[in-house]
Each structure stands twice: as C-alpha cells, then as structure tokens.
C-alpha cells in the first residue's frame with residue numbers, strides 16, 4: 001500500500017495508541033487527536049503517547065466537539081484515511097453521565113463526518129461496539145441482525161454512529177466502515193475494564209466484583225487481533241453491495257459504500273474461566289464478591305465474524321491465557337510490581 005496520511009482520533013486511548021504504533025511502523029504519516037480527558041488516569045494516556053514518540057507521528061490535543069479545531073486539523077494535514085476511535089467509552093458510566101456520551105460520540109462524530117465530507121477523505125473507519133446487539137439473544141451476533149433494542153445510552157450512541165455514517169455514505173459517497181469491537185483487552189488496556197480491575201485487586205489482596213454471580217460470557221478479543229483487522233480494513237474502503245435489496249434490507253451493508261463488521265474472537269469465554277486465567281498467571285486466588293447483573297450490561301456476547309474473514313482473510317485468534325499473560329507482564333512492568 002502507498003504511504004498514506006492517517007488521522008487517528010482517540011490516539012491516546014487504548015486501541016488508538018496501538019493502532020498509531022502499527023501505522024507508524026508501516027511508515028505511514030499519523031496525526032493523532034485526543035482530548036486526554038480524565039475518565040481514567042490521564043497519566044496512562046500521556047504515557048501511551050510518549051511510548052509512540054516518532055517523527056512520523058504528530059499529536060494534537062483537542063476535543064472532537066470543537067468543530068473549528070477539527071476542521072483546522074483536516075485543513076492542515078489533509079488526511080486520506082480517518083480512523084475515529086475517540087469516544088466516551090464504557091457501558092456503566094453512561095448511566096451516570098449520559099451527556100458525556102452525546103457530546104463526544106454524537107456531536108463529536110458529526111464533526112468528523114462533516115470534516116471528511118469537505119476534505120475528500122478516501123475512507124472513514126469508526127468504532128462501534130458489540131453492545132449495539134442489546135437485548136438480542138440469537139447467537140452468534142451477526143451484522144445482518146436487526147439491532148433496534150439497545151440496553152444503554154452508550155450502545156444507542158454507537159448505533160447512532162452507524163446510522164449517521166450511512167447517510168454520509170449515501171449522500172456524499174463517503175466510504176464508511178463501522179467496527180463492532182467485542183471486549184478488547186491487552187497491554188496498555190483500560191483501567192475501567194475487568195482485566196485491569198481484577199489484576200489490580202488480586203495483586204493488592206482486595207476482593208473482585210463478579211457480576212451476574214459469575215454467569216457472564218464475553219467474546220474477549222486480544223488487542224493485536226483488533227489492530228491486525230483494522231490495518232487490513234484500511235486497505236479496503238467500504239464498497240457498495242451489488243446484492244443489497246431495499247425489499248429485504250441487509251442492515252450490515254448497503255447500495256452505498258457502507259459496511260459494518262464484528263471484530264470478536266468468535267469464542268466466548270465464561271467469566272469464571274477468565275478469572276481463573278488471571279489467577280493462574282498471578283499464582284494467587286481471587287476473593288470474589290458475587291453481585292447481580294449491572295443495569296445496562298448484557299450477560300453474553302458472541303461474534304459472528306464470517307464477513308470479516310471473507311473480506312480480509314483474518315479473524316481474531318489469540319487464546320485467552322496468552323492474551324492475559326501478555327497483559328499481566330505489561331502491568332507488572334509498567335507499575336513496577338514485583339510478585
């Protein structure tokens with residue numbers, strides 16, 4: 001692939017920083033945008049950016065909500081491919097602070113769409129989420145399923161992104177690809193997510209909160225598999241689907257250059273097995289505090305990845321024990337913990 005200029009939003013975030021690193025390694029020019037908010041410790045975000053340090057990387061601290069600065073970034077750097085990963089993430093926090101989700105995920109996203117429209121961007125890739133499947137129980141979750149029953153405002157903003165993207169693919173022929181990530185984990189991971197919380201608590205001899213009394217399954221997806229998938233998709237702008245029909249509309253594709261993919265491991269793991277894998281690596285048992293299902297959460301996620309495999313000849317494959325071992329090795333080193 002020719003060397004391109006990429007704009008990666010959320011570049012100080014977990015997934016964005018890994019993606020920026022990979023694109024830099026492939027010799028692309030990478031412009032990273034992030035507001036470094038304090039949803040979790042900003043030091044981790046700053047350290048991720050430091051870790052990227054490279055003359056092919058330019059970091060701009062700004063907010064997606066600020067339409068003028070976003071337009072200035074597009075004017076100045078003329079990105080050819082945009083990967084929008086900035087968002088207010090987290091299901092549970094959307095019950096506490098719903099406005100943060102509308103501001104970053106909806107207002108922020110329209111600013112990205114408008115900037116792409118006015119700057120002839122070749123391809124917009126953006127993060128959606130497995131949470132859009134909401135109340136659906138038919139497994140594995142397929143992009144051909146209807147997703148009209150979200151269980152949290154977070155999920156509703158992600159589905160909104162897919163709808164907004166479709167209108168821009170239709171009206172302005174902007175190729176858009178939405179990625180429904182399934183519980184991503186790995187080194188430099190998010191402090192609000194289970195793997196980080198459990199690891200920290202077990203190391204500190206504190207009890208871990210086990211929701212739905214442990215009866216949860218997640219299609220945990222290792223970060224390197226996510227990055228490999230995104231990188232392959234950057235070379236494949238969304239195409240119109242010639243078989244698409246308005247009589248029986250496939251929700252995952254369109255007559256317009258619009259596509260959504262699941263990116264998941266296609267191998268759900270029981271929460272208790274996930275905890276056991278952490279215990280194995282740490283050589284220590286967790287004290288467990290069993291609790292009911294939290295509002296907004298879904299008990300099980302499971303990705304159908306047939307479309308992904310068909311289009312990029314790759315699907316996530318890292319085993320849970322390998323992925324957890326890599327995360328814990330990183331955690332111990334980053335926080336200077338000696339077991």
Ligand SMILES: NC(=O)c1ccc[n+]([C@@H]2O[C@H](COP(=O)([O-])OP(=O)(O)OC[C@H]3O[C@@H](n4cnc5c(N)ncnc54)[C@H](O)[C@@H]3O)[C@@H](O)[C@H]2O)c1
Nearest residue numbers: 010012013014015035037063064086087104127181183184
């Ligand atoms: N990690 C997962 O398991 C997972 C699962 C499904 C979907 N996603 C989605 O993937 C994307 C990346 O997630 P992540 O895990 O790296 O989260 P993250 O919180 O680590 O990264 C998001 C980054 O976006 C930045 N940001 C938030 N609002 C912003 C705004 N208004 N302007 C500029 N920057 C802003 C944050 O400071 C943060 O650094 C998000 O869209 C998230 O919703 C993640």
